[in-house]
Structure formats: C-alpha cells, structure tokens
Amino acid sequence: MEFRALPRGAIILDNVSIPGCIIGRPEDFVLAKVPLGSCVPDQEDAPVIDMQGAMALPAFVDMHTHLDSAQTWPRLPTGEVSRDGAFKTLTSDHAHWTRDDLMRRIDFALRCAFAHGTCAMRSHIDVSNPQLDLVLSVLDEMRTTWGGRIALQASSLTALGRFDADERDAQIASRFAGMGGALGAILDPIHDLRPRLKAFLRLAALHGLPVDFHADETLVATSECLRVLAETVTEIGFDLPVTVSHACALSAQSEARAVQTLDLVAKAGLHVVSLPLVNLHLQDHQPGRTPRRRGMTLVQEMQARGIPVSFASDNMRDAYYPFGDLDMFDVLRDATRIAHLNHAGTDWPKSVSQTPAQACGFDLPDLLGGAPDMVIFNARNWSELFARPQSDRIVVRSGQAITRSIPQFQELDDLYGRR
Known part of the structure; x- marks a missing residue:
C-alpha cells in the first residue's frame, strides 16, 4: 500500500506509534490501535491496516x-x-x-x-x-x-x-x-x-x-x-x-x-x-x-x-x-x-x-477517539521523523484522511501585478 493512501470509512489503524507524553504514558512510544471513521478499537467487522510503526502526532x-x-x-x-x-x-x-x-x-x-x-x-x-x-x-x-x-x-x-x-x-x-x-x-x-x-x-x-x-x-x-x-x-x-x-x-x-x-x-x-x-x-x-x-x-x-x-x-x-x-x-x-x-x-x-x-483555550486535538485529529508520518522514531521533510504525511481530521491540497503560489500573482 502506498503510505499516503488510506481508505475512507470505518477502519482501524494498527501498530501506530504514539509518543507516550501525548497520552500520559512514561514510554518513549506506545504502539496503539487508532480507530477512524467513528468505529471503536475492538470493532470486529472494521478493516484493519497495519501501519508498521508509523508515528502519529495530534493535529x-x-x-x-x-x-x-x-x-x-x-x-x-x-x-x-x-x-x-x-x-x-x-x-x-x-x-x-x-x-x-x-x-x-x-x-x-x-x-x-x-x-x-x-x-x-x-x-x-x-x-x-x-x-x-x-x-x-x-x-x-x-x-x-x-x-x-x-x-x-x-x-x-x-x-x-x-x-x-x-x-x-x-x-x-x-x-x-x-x-x-x-x-x-x-x-x-x-x-x-x-x-x-x-x-x-x-x-x-x-x-x-x-x-x-x-x-x-x-x-x-x-x-x-x-x-x-x-x-x-x-x-x-x-x-x-x-x-x-x-x-x-x-x-x-x-x-x-x-x-x-x-x-x-x-x-x-x-x-x-x-x-x-x-x-x-x-x-x-x-x-x-x-x-x-x-x-x-x-x-x-x-x-x-x-x-x-x-x-x-x-x-x-x-x-x-x-x-x-x-x-x-x-x-x-x-x-x-x-x-x-x-x-x-x-x-x-x-x-x-x-x-x-x-494556553489559548482551544479544544485539545483528539488522538485515540473514533474521530481523531492527527498527522501520521512515514517514520518510526525521532531520527527517522526529523531526517526528512515528511511531505508524504497523512492528515486525519474528524476521523478521516483529508486530500492534502497545498495551494500554488501562482494563484496570487495578480495581487503582485503579475499576469
């Protein structure tokens, strides 16, 4: 499976590496199941995708x-x-x-x-x-x-x-x-x-x-x-x-x-x-x-x-x-x-x-609920994470992977007098 391709709907991501500090655990990383699409971690009929230790951070x-x-x-x-x-x-x-x-x-x-x-x-x-x-x-x-x-x-x-x-x-x-x-x-x-x-x-x-x-x-x-x-x-x-x-x-x-x-x-x-x-x-x-x-x-x-x-x-x-x-x-x-x-x-x-x-009073980004807001990286530890720009990251919002569409600079050319 291409790393960036996640099916939509109710699925379970298995073997996701989550920094222990994010979930109040002493370990550096914790391997966890992350339910997407409003399913629950033990939902038997949900497809399971092995993420092979890919790291997830909150949005x-x-x-x-x-x-x-x-x-x-x-x-x-x-x-x-x-x-x-x-x-x-x-x-x-x-x-x-x-x-x-x-x-x-x-x-x-x-x-x-x-x-x-x-x-x-x-x-x-x-x-x-x-x-x-x-x-x-x-x-x-x-x-x-x-x-x-x-x-x-x-x-x-x-x-x-x-x-x-x-x-x-x-x-x-x-x-x-x-x-x-x-x-x-x-x-x-x-x-x-x-x-x-x-x-x-x-x-x-x-x-x-x-x-x-x-x-x-x-x-x-x-x-x-x-x-x-x-x-x-x-x-x-x-x-x-x-x-x-x-x-x-x-x-x-x-x-x-x-x-x-x-x-x-x-x-x-x-x-x-x-x-x-x-x-x-x-x-x-x-x-x-x-x-x-x-x-x-x-x-x-x-x-x-x-x-x-x-x-x-x-x-x-x-x-x-x-x-x-x-x-x-x-x-x-x-x-x-x-x-x-x-x-x-x-x-x-x-x-x-x-x-x-x-500090700002925003809602805390959810990570382990059925509709998490998180970013998944093609990296299994800190060295791998920071070694690359992670341009193939997966952004999950409200439990679904979004289509990452980064706007092109040409969109604004006319604001600068360019044609």
Whole structure:
C-alpha cells in the first residue's frame, strides 16, 4: 500500500506509534490501535491496516501567527532586515489591503496550514493599521468560513508605548473580547514600562481577556521586559493566562541573570512561545556578515523549571520573514535541531499541540477517539521523523484522511501585478 493512501470509512489503524507524553504514558512510544471513521478499537467487522510503526502526532496548534500580512513578500520593496525595518516596509503595503486582497491571502495561508495538519491558530493583528476594521471584519468572516477545519483566534498587537488606556484602547479590548481573542502588546525597554504594563493588565482584567506579549525581540542584553512582566504579574496578582513570545535577549545575558529571570517567569506562571524560524532570520542579521548570535531563547532551561513552552510559525512570506508555509512540523523539526531538543527529554511534541491548545483555550486535538485529529508520518522514531521533510504525511481530521491540497503560489500573482 502506498503510505499516503488510506481508505475512507470505518477502519482501524494498527501498530501506530504514539509518543507516550501525548497520552500520559512514561514510554518513549506506545504502539496503539487508532480507530477512524467513528468505529471503536475492538470493532470486529472494521478493516484493519497495519501501519508498521508509523508515528502519529495530534493535529497542530499554531498559537503565534500574523495572518493579515501573510503572502505580501512578492510586492514589498527590499528594506532593512530588522524588526523595525520590517515594520516600516510592511506599513507601506497597507494601501494594497483591500477586502479581496486580505480574503485571498488569508485563505491561501489557511489552506497551507490545513494541508500541513494544523487545526487551531492564533493570529496577532496590528491595531495601529488604519484599516483595522477591515482586517478584523475579514478575519471574523474567516473564523466562520473555516469553522470545523481551523479554529481561529485573534490577539491585538500594539507597541506598549502607544498604549494610553484611553477610550480607543478600551474599544479595542471590547472588540477582541467579542471575538473570543486576547489583548496583546510589544514590550520594549521604555522608561515607563511598569506603569504602562500595569494599566494594560488592568484593562485586560476588566474585559476578562488573556494577554499575549511580544517581548525582548532583540540581542541587547539589557532588554529585560520579560523580567519586568513576570515581576508585575506577580505583584498585582493578575490571574488570567499570560503568554510571552520571542525572549531572544535571554540568549545574550549572563547565565546567572538569565536563569534568575526564568525563576521569576516560573513563579508568575507565564507561558512562553519560541519562534525559531523568524528569530534566526532577523537576529544578528547584518549585510555581508555571517550571523554569530541566533537569538534562540532558553527553552531547555524553561522546561526544567516547569515553564510551559510552545513553538509557533510567526510570519509567513512577509517583510519579517520571506519564507515559511505555516507548516508546524517544519517548525518542530527546526526547533529540535537548533535547540538540541533530541537530548532534552521526549515530551516536546506537546509544544506544538497540547501545550499551545491549553494556553489559548482551544479544544485539545483528539488522538485515540473514533474521530481523531492527527498527522501520521512515514517514520518510526525521532531520527527517522526529523531526517526528512515528511511531505508524504497523512492528515486525519474528524476521523478521516483529508486530500492534502497545498495551494500554488501562482494563484496570487495578480495581487503582485503579475499576469
């Protein structure tokens, strides 16, 4: 049987390798029977297919993306490769953001993610964009259109230095609360970071919103926004979910200072998202010079302190990152090789499924029920899994293998002035 060919209907997959961490078992892998098509594991009349140890992971949860800017790269001018330079470049593209442009780019991105095995996603939305209403309208429509395939959640995004806790900020909080989203901000080492952060958290608490921050996306060792956030959350007793992404500056700090900050993060109960693909692209990026420092945050040290860690895609072919296809296996594969996760325990598969699902409040992807959401790989162990791109993976949603149709880039050519 060709690996990718699974019959539809009620069948049982036998000898499927499932990481023990996914099902609360101590073993590295557990061989299991997985019923598809709403049958049960011991259903005698169901056809049985021997998967010969093929590995299955839960469907992916990508909790840090930027869907509004996805697939804009081909029409952007070449600019400075830095966080600030990318922001300026992307801002210049907002004039092209019509309803049709947004609908097609976001739908393209979601089709990529779905084909690769993602079942839930959180997207950050820049609220300084003058077309915010249009962006949110399109995203809200996509939430309905894609319901049952990809659960979508939105998080606001603004530089905390622009946050004034005024009427507009209150309206934004109310709007994102109405969409079941989160309140987010970029934390930079501004002089009044603590009072602004306290005001921001008070507004989030007023609207019952979890918070989601970008912090310390830099290799400047003195940038300690993550530390300030942990201290502030503990000080005021903020008890809603707190997520923080990037934390690149930890890799530039002394070992003693960095681990002391992580102890504070653990005490505050923060959830950290590492974004290895984009951070490696932007950090220490200088023309004509091979990068020395890569900005990978301290995920192994976080795990050792019980800090929940997730990995996510971040940007997709935009001013911040000209690559990427919202493939969470690609993210996990690179994270494993970059951060040496193969020597750091065996529960890292949770970082792209169960851990981010819990952080965002998404339903946990089912694996052993009669209608599982999972991805099956033509690999029997970690070495085989990460040795190849796994382009022949099988994506199962609601108990049936989907037809994996990855959209072609030519679909969007007219958006870039191509014919």
